[in-house]
Amino acid sequence: FEHVEGDLAKTLITEQELHDKLEELAREIEADYEGRDLLLVGVLRGAVMVMADLARALNRHIEMDWMAVSSYGSGTTSSGVVRILKDLDSDLTGRHVLIVEDIIDSGLTLSWLRGNLESRGAASVEICTMLRKPDALKVEVDVKYCGFDIPNEFVIGYGLDYAEQYRNMRGIGVLAPHVYSDKG
Numbered sequence: 001f002e003h004v005e006g007d008l009a010k011t012l013i014t015e016q017e018l019h020d021k022l023e024e025l026a027r028e029i030e031a032d033y034e035g036r037d038l039l040l041v042g043v044l045r046g047a048v049m050v051m052a053d054l055a056r057a058l059n060r061h062i063e064m065d066w067m068a069v070s071s072y073g074s075g076t077t078s079s080g081v082v083r084i085l086k087d088l089d090s091d092l093t094g095r096h097v098l099i100v101e102d103i104i105d106s107g108l109t110l111s112w113l114r115g116n117l118e119s120r121g122a123a124s125v126e127i128c129t130m131l132r133k134p135d136a137l138k139v140e141v142d143v144k145y146c147g148f149d150i151p152n153e154f155v156i157g158y159g160l161d162y163a164e165q166y167r168n169m170r171g172i173g174v175l176a177p178h179v180y181s182d183k184g
């Protein structure tokens with residue numbers, strides 16, 4: 001990712017490592033949901049890359065739907081305030097729902113979202129996240145499929161943004177401190 005190299009403190013996970021991990025998770029998901037319908041719910045905007053790649057890694061029928069919620073604003077820390085910006089189009093009654101996320105940071109977004117989706121009558125609600133930061137967790141979240149546990153650093157790429165930028169980086173990197181201290 002040449003155009004952002006100067007903004008990275010380091011590369012954390014390469015495109016290849018992300019790909020390999022998704023193949024692994026896809027095989028587990030195929031086995032676990034055998035004989036059941038599956039609705040993938042992606043959380044906009046960060047989850048778009050994971051959703052696109054996971055959906056294509058799965059050798060089975062799936063449906064996709066999207067929600068947009070927000071907890072961060074444009075800064076680097078979670079506010080704990082979750083707002084629905086765009087709701088699902090699907091009725092969840094009796095559905096097996098797998099929430100697809102890029103990252104669990106404080107856990108506030110997902111613990112709220114899981115409760116919200118369960119209350120709509122889903123047959124099951126599970127979580128698949130590419131990244132998790134165990135040291136940043138403020139609430140316990142039961143995650144069925146997790147790609148990588150990572151240190152508590154500000155990460156960007158593969159859907160993850162800083163001030164809406166860097167989402168299109170193919171791998172995941174740690175943002176260099178000068179980028180956010182420069183902008184205040």
Ligand code: PRP
Binds near residue numbers: 046069070160161
């Ligand atoms: C980020 C990330 C997760 C959430 C995790 O989304 O994509 O959805 O924060 O944070 P938490 O575990 O502390 O709640 P963000 O709110 O930045 O929106 P975005 O996906 O549009 O970037």
Ligand code: MN
Binds near residue numbers: 043046
């Ligand atoms: Mn998000």
Ligand code: MG
Binds near residue numbers: 046072
């Ligand atoms: Mg964000």
